[in-house]
Amino acid sequence: MKKTILLLLVLLVLMSCRSVKKHNEQITKLHDVISLHEDIDKIYEQLKRHHPKLYQYTSKEVLDFKFDSLKNTIKTPIDSREFYRKLAPVVSQVKQGHISLSSANKWYTKRERKKLLKRKFEFYALDFEYLENKLWVKNTRGKDSTIVGSEVVKIEEDLVSDLIDVYKTRFSSDGYNTTLHNRYVGRHFSNFYYNDKGFVDSLKVTFKNKDSLFVKTFRREQKPKKSKKQDSTKAIKPKKLTSAEKKVNRLAFKKKRKFNRKHGFIKKRKEYTRNFGFIKKAKDVAYIKLRSFTNGNYKKFYKESFAKLDSARTKYLILDLRDNGGGRIAEIDYLYSYLAKESYKFIEDSEVNSRVPFLKFLMSNTTSNSLKILSGIVSPIIVVQNLIRTRKRDGKLYYRFRHTKIKTPRPLRFKGDMYVLINGNSFSASSLISTHLKATKRATFVGEETGGAYNGTVAGIYKIYELPNTRLKIRMGMMQIEAPQKQEPDGYGVKPDIEISPTINDRRLEKDSELEWILNDIEEKG
Structure with a gap:
């Protein structure tokens, strides 16, 4: 049995090494013109098959012309990286921010990765x-x-x-x-x-x-190696802890772990995703900085934060969404329930291109074989769930999320005045919640127009497809996620009531001009 396991491990390592070698050879070799044209056709075919709003901002005629023109410009063999440089600008003409094309980068063996980490x-x-x-x-x-x-x-x-x-x-x-x-x-x-x-x-x-x-x-x-004590006999032995001290340390560790999870600790940067505090001693001005809507236990954070606002009878809330690239719909829906003034519907049914969008998402050529097998086993459940939630209306398919139900604000909702800080990096989910706050005149917006559109975006779940010849990968949203409110003209973000952009001088003086404007405005209101 041990020999069998050892043999399997050796085979896996050899297969991995061969796949790394094969991938690196594939992306560095010169691809013939026919193969490159095939990849261009493949990527456009994938976009047409899975993206429900492909021609929202750029017409079919224009996109057809862009992709055909690209094929006409490629007349000699090129490698994958050069192909990426040519293809990426054409894909960007779709003008949908959740579509991204990744370059074909070198793979490394386990030994090489271990060496690089040092x-x-x-x-x-x-x-x-x-x-x-x-x-x-x-x-x-x-x-x-x-x-x-x-x-x-x-x-x-x-x-x-x-x-x-x-x-x-x-x-x-x-x-x-x-x-x-x-x-x-x-x-x-x-x-x-x-x-x-x-x-x-x-x-x-x-x-x-x-x-x-x-x-x-x-x-x-x-990287510098950790220094070792030359004379171990002179090393100070750690103090032996009592049972009571060990218990205190364990409780402190658990408390810190819960705090980090609740606030979404980002280890690489040693900062938190969710931040809450009062700007004034009187606690009449509160500040919530949200770097994204992704990691951590968000429900506990918002429950505790809005309980503090209610207890302190806070008059003003500043919500900072600058450089917030988005995240979970569930989180922004939950947050909005503490900010809404009246009953609301958070999103409309999502337009899709398939009756089984989640199965299409799972069965991609970039999905691991193990996940494909697992998806195949549970596919009857996925298919039934997708069919129940998908409906055809006016010749289009729509998927219904639970966030489409009419909801009422929470008892501890914030009733005071609000300010929202936004900039060009306020994208996706942060733009969606901004749309609600803007449309209902719930807040004064300060900063720059959001990068995400007021009228919604194609996101939800993502298809990642690898081109067969050049190994470039395209990532695209598969669901139109939008609030009930709309603005004209289409294709623009949530715009600020007070437009302020940071300057170089602001950065040198460590000055937050957008936040300063808000604090001055609050001061004037008394």
Whole structure:
């Protein structure tokens, strides 16, 4: 039995190594023109088959022309990365923000990954922001903090301004919105650079601080090993804890773990997804910062937060949704139940292209074989559930979520005045809840137009499809998620009542001009 298990493990390792080698050969070789044209046809076919709002912002005639033109421009063999550079701008013409195309990057064996984990590359520890048509180092999780606040001028021989112009063509917002482009390209600049250039061991970067240029070379370096005490006999032995002390430590650990889960602790950045506090000692102004609607136990956070607001009889609530890229519909529906003034319907039935959308989502060519087998076993249940929830109306298919039911606000709902902070990176779910708050005149909005559309977005569940020849992957939403409220013209985000955009000088002075406006407005109201 042991020999059989050992043999199976060896075979799995060998198969894994072969698949890594095969993948890397596939993405680096030059693909013939016929294969490239086949992948273009495949990706457009997948979009037409699964995306319910493919022609919402760009007509069929225009998209047909874009994809045909791309085929006509490819007349010589190219590798997968070059194909990504050509294909991404065409896919972005769909103008649906949840569609993304990933470049074909190198795979690594388990041994190679383990070796890479022992090395650090400080360039990827930098946080960037794009302000006033320039790329700035906003923060660093590395050791060199002297470059924070500097402008990034060149990377190797490429002008950053040229890179930014190119990267902006490789993704889109929902519709015709433009604020997302500047916010998103800065926030995700490292990812764009990696998709463009691939793995590198060193980068020469030219920075500008005030009027001075300087160059810093980032290298992939070995992480420092933990120092060992040379003389173990002199090492201080840890104090032996009593049973009572051990119990106190266990309880403290459990308490901290619950707190981290409730607030959505982000280990990599050592910060929380959900944050609550009072700005004034009198507790008449509260501030909730939500970085996303994803990780953690959100119900406990909102229950406790709104109980505190009710107990303190707070007059003003500031909801900060800047740089919130979205997340769970269930969470924003739950949050809105504490903010709504009257009964509401959170979303409409979702337009889909299939009666069994969840089965289509599970049975993709990127789904692991084990998950496909499991999905096949439970498929009768999935199919029945999908058929019960899917209905045809006016020649279109619609899927009904539980969030389409009429709901009433919670007893502890906040009844005071609200302000909402938004910017171009307020996307998806954060735009959806903003639509409700804006349409019902529940809050004063301060900042920039949201990157997500007022009239909804195609998201919900996602199809990830890998192109057969070049191995590029496309990710697309499969459900139109929208609030009952609509605005004209279509294709724009939730717009602020008070438009304020941060400046370079604000960042240098560590000044939050949007938040300051709100606090001054509250002060004037007395």
